[in-house]
Amino acid sequence: DTEVTQTPKHLVMGMTNKKSLKCEQHMGHRAMYWYKQKAKKPPELMFVYSYEKLSINESVPSRFSPECPNSSLLNLHLHALQPEDSALYLCASSQALGQLNTEAFFGQGTRLTVV
Amino acid sequence: AQTVTQSQPEMSVQEAETVTLSCTYDTSESDYYLFWYKQPPSRQMILVIRQEAYKQQNATENRFSVNFQKAAKSFSLKISDSQLGDAAMYFCAYRRVDFNKFYFGSGTKLNVKP
Numbered sequence: 001d002t003e004v005t006q007t008p009k010h011l012v013m014g015m016t017n018k019k020s021l022k023c024e025q026h027m028g029h030r031a032m033y034w035y036k037q038k039a040k041k042p043p044e045l046m047f048v049y050s051y052e053k054l055s056i057n058e059s060v061p062s063r064f065s066p067e068c069p070n071s072s073l074l075n076l077h078l079h080a081l082q083p084e085d086s087a088l089y090l091c092a093s094s095q096a097l098g099q100l101n102t103e104a105f106f107g108q109g110t111r112l113t114v115v
Numbered sequence: 116a117q118t119v120t121q122s123q124p125e126m127s128v129q130e131a132e133t134v135t136l137s138c139t140y141d142t143s144e145s146d147y148y149l150f151w152y153k154q155p156p157s158r159q160m161i162l163v164i165r166q167e168a169y170k171q172q173n174a175t176e177n178r179f180s181v182n183f184q185k186a187a188k189s190f191s192l193k194i195s196d197s198q199l200g201d202a203a204m205y206f207c208a209y210r211r212v213d214f215n216k217f218y219f220g221s222g223t224k225l226n227v228k229p
Binding site for chain 2: 031033040041042043045048050055056088090092094097102103104105106107108109111
């Protein structure tokens, strides 16, 4: 199984809503990532979890709250978003540092629209 | 700071022809990884090819090969016998050996003409 599964695939939410994005992998990867991607732009790193601990937060606004409940799951909780937060949110996973096969595996993303 | 530069925003190639996408990067590290990812309209980022900096031999994967010039900090992707399914955004990416962070270039949109 070399898949990273993200749900939902599409999400429309109001600025006062609370929603969550989910990501799951069963490759035994111990590093998991959230990226934000605007149209025709490269992915921008938001958060990195390593061994279920937050290791990188790229100064992301607190209206985005990540959570890693176990080694297979990664959530991104959304609250009070702004229309400019509309984007494709990509989850990725990779082996832990020092392991072989160091590439990141990406999910298909959640297309988020904030209205 | 690590930066990755892709100077070609868009390129076109005729089906069955060969095309080369350029990528340069800046780093003070001696050991690192380089990647080319493909992102078709379906949105999923798919690994095309990987290169370890300590390996002098250029990586190849079927129709895809790289020209890795470590001293010049250049990492170009050659696609041979281009197919319609190769049409996508291509991102060059860099990762340090000791750090879980991928740095992406701005991307090159590849069009394949039948």
